[in-house]
Amino acid sequence: MGKTGQKRSNSQKRATRKRRSKKNNPPRFKGLLPSLASLMVLGLVLAVIYLIPMPVREEISSSAPVYEEFPSAPAEPSATRPKPQRHTPVPTTPRVAIIIDDIGFHPTIDLAFAELDPHVSFAILPYAPHATSAAIRFNRSGHDILIHFPMEPFNGALDPGPGVLTISMGLNEMIKAIDKAVNKVPYAIGVNNHMGSKFTSDPKAMELFLGVISSKGFFFIDSRTTAETVAYETAQAMGIPSNQRSIFLDPKPDKKIIHRQLQHLISIAEKNGQAIAIGHPYPETLEVLRRELPLLKKQVTIVPVHKILH
Numbered sequence: 512m513g514k515t516g517q518k519r520s521n522s523q524k525r526a527t528r529k530r531r532s533k534k535n536n537p538p539r540f541k542g543l544l545p546s547l548a549s550l551m552v553l554g555l556v557l558a559v560i561y562l563i564p565m566p567v568r569e570e571i572s573s574s575a576p577v578y579e580e581f582p583s584a585p586a587e588p589s590a591t592r593p594k595p596q597r598h599t600p601v602p603t604t605p606r607v608a609i610i611i612d613d614i615g616f617h618p619t620i621d622l623a624f625a626e627l628d629p630h631v632s633f634a635i636l637p638y639a640p641h642a643t644s645a646a647i648r649f650n651r652s653g654h655d656i657l658i659h660f661p662m663e664p665f666n667g668a669l670d671p672g673p674g675v676l677t678i679s680m681g682l683n684e685m686i687k688a689i690d691k692a693v694n695k696v697p698y699a700i701g702v703n704n705h706m707g708s709k710f711t712s713d714p715k716a717m718e719l720f721l722g723v724i725s726s727k728g729f730f731f732i733d734s735r736t737t738a739e740t741v742a743y744e745t746a747q748a749m750g751i752p753s754n755q756r757s758i759f760l761d762p763k764p765d766k767k768i769i770h771r772q773l774q775h776l777i778s779i780a781e782k783n784g785q786a787i788a789i790g791h792p793y794p795e796t797l798e799v800l801r802r803e804l805p806l807l808k809k810q811v812t813i814v815p816v817h818k819i820l821h
Contacts, residue, residue: 516554521698530693542800543817580737581759583702583736583738584587584735584737584759585738594727605721605777605785605786605810606786606819607786607811608785608787608815608818609628609760610787610815611791612659613636613791613792614634615635615641615645616636617643617792622648625649625652627797627801629653630815632654632816633656634712635658635696635701636659637695637697638692642695643695646698646699647697650698651699655815657699657701657702657703657732657816658706658729659695660705660707661678661700661707661712662676662706662707662709663678663709665677668759669706671707676819677716678709685723689724700729700730701732702732703725703731703737703789704742705734705743707734708736711733711740712739716743717746721745722749725749730752731739731753733753734750734789735756744806753761754787754819755779757776757779759772759790760790761795764795773803776807777807780811785819
């Protein structure tokens, strides 16, 4: 065999060895493909979980406060009829204002109350997570907005929440606390108290508080969480536009109780010419108002709370 033939034979042998080697030794990374595929699938799942917003159940925040001090609150003030002023016509139809307190924790139910009637008023807790957005939304829809100021209760076991006003505060400290709350609730035109049985029973504390809110142009509604309150009387003595709660709609979130309170509200309004009801963002309160507000409007006129100030 010549040299040329020998070279061809050697080349053929080397080619055969390479083909056998490829068959006996599969690609080094072939076994990693299933693992890489699994990692890619896992990455996609994590992206779906963390990047795409999932539906959120709207529930009242666990930090939402106890609504009021119902056990210490009088059923209704002893006198709610204002003295008629000279040249002021007395309305022929009784007028009723409905304030929903403790707004800012549950946007869905807050909005549902706003859809009941354009004249329903809202008292927003300044430290609630949705306080500012609620104020902006209700201002756009023309509702009266109040700041629901947390105030010191007699019962130390009750927590009114952050920003609570106490009777030990000096004027400067109180001004700072009030200013902070005002900044959180834009478009507010009035204020009322959240809890506050101890605070509203203290004449000095109320004078300090009312002096500050009066300088800002707010009116005042006494929620009357205690029979010892001097808040409304102090506001009247200081010449501040004010009024006081006639009844709580829902001292308990019970539909039968709420129905009875609505009937009581009508009788108070018919007797005194006007009445103020305070309710809370309970589903039961919303359900009863949805059902009975059309009937209520046949007997009284629903008005924004600023329409019945003394």
